[in-house]
Amino acid sequence: MKDEDRFLRFLSVLIIHRMLKRARQREYYDSHKEQCKGYVDPEKAREATRQYWKRHPEKASANAKRWHQNNPDKAKESVKRWQKSNPDKVKIIHKRKAFRKRNAEGNFTLEEWNAKLEEYNYKCAYCGCELNSDTITVDHRIPLSRGGTNYIGNLVPACKSCNSKKHTKTPEEYLMQLEGSV
Ligand SMILES: [Zn+2]
Numbered sequence: 001m002k003d004e005d006r007f008l009r010f011l012s013v014l015i016i017h018r019m020l021k022r023a024r025q026r027e028y029y030d031s032h033k034e035q036c037k038g039y040v041d042p043e044k045a046r047e048a049t050r051q052y053w054k055r056h057p058e059k060a061s062a063n064a065k066r067w068h069q070n071n072p073d074k075a076k077e078s079v080k081r082w083q084k085s086n087p088d089k090v091k092i093i094h095k096r097k098a099f100r101k102r103n104a105e106g107n108f109t110l111e112e113w114n115a116k117l118e119e120y121n122y123k124c125a126y127c128g129c130e131l132n133s134d135t136i137t138v139d140h141r142i143p144l145s146r147g148g149t150n151y152i153g154n155l156v157p158a159c160k161s162c163n164s165k166k167h168t169k170t171p172e173e174y175l176m177q178l179e180g181s182v
Pocket residue numbers: 124125126127128129158159160161162163
């Protein structure tokens with residue numbers, strides 16, 4: 001037998017074996033549907049659940065609320081875990097609370113802030129330096145003390161240095177100072 005023929009034969013045997021195996025699995029599944037339920041690909045099952053909650057956001061939030069009420073300890077743990085792996089988001093949430101306490105008008109969402117960061121390419125709105133979780137701050141373009149709001153339109157990402165130097169100046173006043181000091 002030629003090598004080529006031998007290889008083709010090997011290949012067809014392999015394919016037939018696979019087909020038989022798959023057919024056996026299918027047959028087993030069909031006759032044990034109930035028992036097999038728990039053995040569905042867990043990743044696929046999770047994805048299906050995620051899609052379901054996405055389609056029914058009101059049910060999802062009601063369900064989450066119920067779970068939090070029934071599992072206060074687990075809920076605390078999961079919040080802690082989330083906070084630990086999302087330090088930047090936690091920072092923004094704290095900022096948002098602090099801003100609200102200052103009685104200024106307006107509010108913003110995490111999504112709005114993330115879009116803003118992307119718009120500015122994760123760079124300081126004033127000096128253009130790259131921002132990281134240590135240097136990033138939320139700057140009120142028009143300072144609260146001069147009638148600015150907490151709406152996203154009045155907020156930009158700025159580095160710590162610019163934010164503290166700008167203080168109660170408007171962007172124009174601060175940029176003039178920046179140019180003058182170069
Ligand atoms: Zn800066």
